[in-house]
Structure formats: structure tokens, C-alpha cells
Amino acid sequence: MAQTSVFKEGDSIILVDARGRFYLRTLQPGKVERLREHVVDHDKIIGMNEGLIVSKTERDFLSAYRPTLAEFLLKIPRQTQIIYPKDAAFILMLADVFPGAKVVEAGMGSGALTIALLRAVGEHGEVISYEVNENFSRLALKNVRRFLGECPNLTVKGKDIYSEVDERDVDRVIIDLTQPWLVVPQAALCLKNGGIFLSFSPNITQTQRTVDALRDQGEFHLKGTVEVLIREWVVEGRVLRPLQRMVAHTGFITVARKREGYRGREGGEP
């Protein structure tokens, strides 16, 4: 979707205050709202350029921008856990999601990872998202459209991915659901050789079962399991130190690559 920097009706924007806190809004003609000590008049923002100040008081100001993908994901309406930007960023790299790729994803949840995948595969790529809960996929689709507009290259399937995957010759299978090991046989069927399987799980027990299943399958080259820890720093005058709080845990990321079958000793890696 081509974007100019001038805001128009219906655009998503973020309003950022002096302390860096930000608020996601959709521009609606005629709407005037209070945001803390500010009065935000949408009609004044429509037609404005990005990066300008839309309200100031003695101690604070609000400037308006288009949300980055990471900012949008942090603020989307959700009915499920979502994959956070720090993990989504690594998932795109570790699964090597490239422009034009055909990606199978499950479950869609609130669509956070779906949006990141769609952006990475681009308009010549394709994302097929399995989600058993229609209430979730409805909201997820709304979130996708809000950030990316219409996406003809997204297919949502209300099917249980544990029992069946229709696609073949898929480049990437990326999953975030409770029993990821049950997807391993499906992933072996639908991935092309050289394709990548990636699973995100909050618990190490889920990870262990998934790694065992990948090993037993005999058609995967295990690349390993990682977690992503981000330590933010305060850089303010003489205060130069890590922030005292950090997100301690979200999930483990396991990656494997599909290859020709091989059964060595005990069916493990040679």
C-alpha cells in the first residue's frame, strides 16, 4: 500500500508524548478527544504532515506519526497472547522469511505475527494462516487490514492444523500453538526440501516434545532452540545503566530445516 506522509481520514496514527508514551488512534473526521491533559482534534491532524506537534501544554506535547510495525503490534486489540516485536523480528530472520515466500502459519491468534509475515513476504508472497477459533481470526483480520489494507495474498483457514494441511511445496511453516509437536508430520508433508520449520512456545516442555518429534521424523535437520532477551538501557546525563526491569520471558524459538529422509543410529542426526 503506497503511503504519503500527509495524514488522511481512516489512517492509523500514533500520538507520542514527551516521555515517549504512545497511543494508537484511527483518524475520524469530526472527532475531538481528551488524551491526558491534551485535546486532540482529528480534523486538524487530517491533512497534516507526519512528525508535527498536534497539541502542546506547558509541560508536555504530543506529536503524530504513522505507527511502525513494532508500535502497531504493541497496541493491537487482542483476544490471545501475541508474538511481541522482539520475537517477531528474530522469527523473520531465523525462518529466513523472504519476499515472495509461501508461508503456512498457525494459529493466527490476534494476527500479530501474520502482519509481520505479510510484510516480509511482500505482495508476491503468500501467507496461509490456520486458526480454529473464528472469533480470533475475525479480530486478527481486522488488525491485518488496519495496518496493511486489503491483502489478497492472505488465506485464512478455519481448520485444525494438527489433522491436515492442504498446501504443498511450502517455503516456511511457522507455528505458535499449544501442541506444536503435533504439527511436525504435517510440516514434513507440506514443506519443500530446504524449507524451514519454526515453532514458538512459552514452555520448555513443549519445546522438548517438538524437538523430539522433529528428530524422530527423520526428515529434519535441527538448527536449534533460542530465546530472545532484550536489555534496555537508560542513557540520560550521568545515568548510564541498564533499565532495572526487563521482560524476562516470552518463549522459545525452535528451528529445523526439511531435507531428504535419513535414518541413522536410533533415527537421530548422523
Ligand code: SAH
Ligand atoms: N501468533 C499469534 C498468537 C497465536 S495464539 C499472534 O501473534 O497473534 C494461538 C492460537 O492458535 C489461538 O488463537 C488458537 O485458537 C490457535 N490454535 C490452537 N490450536 C490450533 C490448531 N490445532 N489449528 C489451528 N489453530 C489452532
